[in-house]
Amino acid sequence: MDRILFGDNQFFAVNHASDEKSRAQAIKFKDDKAIITTLDIAREEGLNTFMCTTHDRIANICDFIRSNPEKYKDYKIFPCMPYAHKYANAVTELGIAGTLKEYVPGNFLGSLFKGGVAYLSKDYLSIMELLIDAEMKMFKGIETPVIFLQNVLTDLLLGLGMIDVLKAFHDYVEKKYNAEAGFITMNMPMLLQKLEEVEIENPIICSSINLVGFRMSGGKELYEKVLKTKKLRAIAMQVLGGGAIRPKEAVEYVCNLPNIESILFGASSKANIAQTVNYIHEFDNNSGNKKI
Amino acid sequence: MSTNKFEIKKLKGAIIGLGKMGLSHAAIVGANPQVNFVSVCDTSTLVLDAFKKYTKVNTYSDYIKMLDKEVLDFVVIATPTKFHYPMVKYALEKNINVFCEKPFSLTSDEGVELTEIAKRKSLINQVGYHNHFIGTFRELKRLLQENVIGDIVHFTGEAYGPVVTKEKGSTWRSNPNEGGGCTSDYASHVVNLIQEVVGHPIKINGTLLKSIYSKGVDDAVYSLLTLDNGISGVLLVNWSDETYRKMSTSITLQGKKGKIICDATEIKIYLKDANQKEGLEKGWTTKYITEFAIPVDFYLRGEEYSAQIEYFVDNVMNKRQGTYNTFEQGLYTDKVIEIILNNAKQN
Known part of the structure; x- marks a missing residue:
């Protein structure tokens, strides 16, 4: 994985520290062209991996990338699935069974419902595989070496104790897409322990890691201890705390931690992208973490 | 076991x-x-x-x-x-x-x-x-108790979000006899927040209910409320607004010494004069949830959902009744909702 991954929250009105900023971003990135322009600015700063949710609009971005193969020769996308709000809104409106009917491709589920309960109960993992395939369709022909499960699902399954499903995601992504599985979580220490129990070794885990301990469940000290003592390929996100932490201190903190393979961040303007990239290089050089 | x-x-x-x-x-x-x-x-x-x-x-x-x-x-x-x-x-x-x-x-x-x-x-x-387990709203309550913006002259309690954005679908949420409708469902959050942070609504001075996409229930409610402490203000809630990615709830308070705008992510304070005790400058100060989030041991989709269960x-x-979100407080909110709906019928 690259040292720096470019994220997509800013494109889809997600800002964890300001609802107001998030709405302003929705207006700025109304056109797909604005997204492409920002991706290109990030590429100029050396950021060649785009880590993005499987939002409908990403399909358009993928079309553009496919139609410009020379320009995006070494470009990689790390898909993060699913775009949770799509399903969450559907569950409120249609219920869980209704949502599956709506989103599982083909008439597979229709026949399952006719087939009755016993048959149904054995096929959760097939349903999951079909949903993964549906989400992955838009990335056809694009390099996707790591495929992530979004935190709301990772953490839902973690809390429910359905670790076998996490394992099934991991195995399927590897088998079908020849990719590594990644897990986004807000509960990194707990998740790592559970993944170890089902023998997923050295997992890719993307979690909030920041100076102020924001969204670090169990506390910053626990995260630091896990990073120092355990085996994982950590990606730090929410490093800037949604813009609430001063960038220099924010980046310095993360660059000085051990075991952080990559740093994920998103920004809208050239100045902000360049600033964060420069800080990461600067503090990496100081701490001996020389990487690109 | x-x-x-x-x-x-x-x-x-x-x-x-x-x-x-x-x-x-x-x-x-x-x-x-x-x-x-x-x-x-x-x-x-x-x-x-x-x-x-x-x-x-x-x-x-x-x-x-x-x-x-x-x-x-x-x-x-x-x-x-x-x-x-x-x-x-x-x-x-x-x-x-x-x-x-x-x-x-x-x-x-x-x-x-x-x-x-x-x-x-x-x-x-x-x-x-769950709003009572969001750090910014807790901070809002504390600032009001400290009388930071002086006597309050007006409040606005708002919530917007994309629940019903099409003319279709019928779940219990679209049935008025089953607790459906924006007022009972969505607006109850805002009423409860006003009730516990600003004051208990005791009088409704006028209400507009609007069906936008739903049939038979309201998708928006606009109501004028008077509270038990004499403060009055407006409730504005619309669950058919897709310009919001998810539910967004906010409270704005206008006081004689300043103004506060608070939502789940930010608290913005405007003061006519600096408040040294609180370390707040004259003019605008913005603080973020990163400063106030209630630490939780397990996070799923907002600290508030975990924090309320942990509480x-x-x-x-500890066999001890909490002070946040008792049945009694929930009941008071139900009563206010009833009065708002009755008030709308009278108009």
């Missing part, structure tokens, strides 16, 4: 209703080290079979059977509102502590009865108004 004598006794907990909120509660309860998550109840075999296959919890399709059979310290009830009354009542009669989703009950008569039973039996009770579990563990 026997408890190892060297371990601290865990609470036995169960969930009734495995929709979006119920599943979220189940994960949070399941991850809580103080809880032995023993059972779930829902009518969907699709969902129950997933629990059977991948977890150790017992599954039921009949809540009466579950409450009769399992020995429980608490139950979380996250079913459509019309089921709250019989389920909460049965649980209380079985001496089980209850966390009930909002809105509390379909009619205030039901709510009165449930509140009395819980009180009489000294059972820990809580309603799921409830702690209270059950």
Whole structure:
């Protein structure tokens, strides 16, 4: 994985520290062209991996990338699935069974419902595989070496104790897409322990890691201890705390931690992208973490 | 199940209703080290079979059977509102502590009865108004108690979001007799927030209900409220606004010495003069949730959802009734909603 991954929250009105900023971003990135322009600015700063949710609009971005193969020769996308709000809104409106009917491709589920309960109960993992395939369709022909499960699902399954499903995601992504599985979580220490129990070794885990301990469940000290003592390929996100932490201190903190393979961040303007990239290089050089 | 004598006794907990909120509660309860998550109840075999296959919890399709059979310290009830009354009542009669989703009950008569039973039996009770577990709203309440913006002359309580954005679909949320409609469902959050942070609404001075895409229920409510402390203001709630990615709730207060705008992510304070005690400058100061978020041991989809369950579990563990989101407070909100809906009919 690259040292720096470019994220997509800013494109889809997600800002964890300001609802107001998030709405302003929705207006700025109304056109797909604005997204492409920002991706290109990030590429100029050396950021060649785009880590993005499987939002409908990403399909358009993928079309553009496919139609410009020379320009995006070494470009990689790390898909993060699913775009949770799509399903969450559907569950409120249609219920869980209704949502599956709506989103599982083909008439597979229709026949399952006719087939009755016993048959149904054995096929959760097939349903999951079909949903993964549906989400992955838009990335056809694009390099996707790591495929992530979004935190709301990772953490839902973690809390429910359905670790076998996490394992099934991991195995399927590897088998079908020849990719590594990644897990986004807000509960990194707990998740790592559970993944170890089902023998997923050295997992890719993307979690909030920041100076102020924001969204670090169990506390910053626990995260630091896990990073120092355990085996994982950590990606730090929410490093800037949604813009609430001063960038220099924010980046310095993360660059000085051990075991952080990559740093994920998103920004809208050239100045902000360049600033964060420069800080990461600067503090990496100081701490001996020389990487690109 | 026997408890190892060297371990601290865990609470036995169960969930009734495995929709979006119920599943979220189940994960949070399941991850809580103080809880032995023993059972779930829902009518969907699709969902129950997933629990059977991948977890150790017992599954039921009949809540009466579950409450009769399992020995429980608490139950979380996250079913459509019309089921709250019989389920909460049965649980209380079985001496089980209850966390009930909002809105509390379909009619205030039901709510009165449930509140009395819980009180009489000294059972820990809580309603799921999660905004009180958002750090910025807590800070807002504290700043008001410190009288930072002086006498309040006006408030605005708002919520917008994309729940009903098409003319289709009919779930219980679109049935006025089952607790559907924006006022009962969405606006109850804002009414409850105003009630506990600014003051208890006692008079409604006029209400507009608007159906935008729904038939038979309101998608928006605009109402003028007077509170028990004499402060008056406006309630503005619309759940058919897709310019919001998700529910966005805010409170704005205009005082003689300044103004505060608060939502789940930011608190913006404007002061005519600096407040040294609070370290607030003259003019605008913006503070972020990163400073106020309540630390939780397990995060699923907002600290508030975890924090409210952790609070409830702690209270059950310590046999102490909490002060946030009691049945009594939930009941008061139900009563205000009733008055708002009646007021709209009169217009």
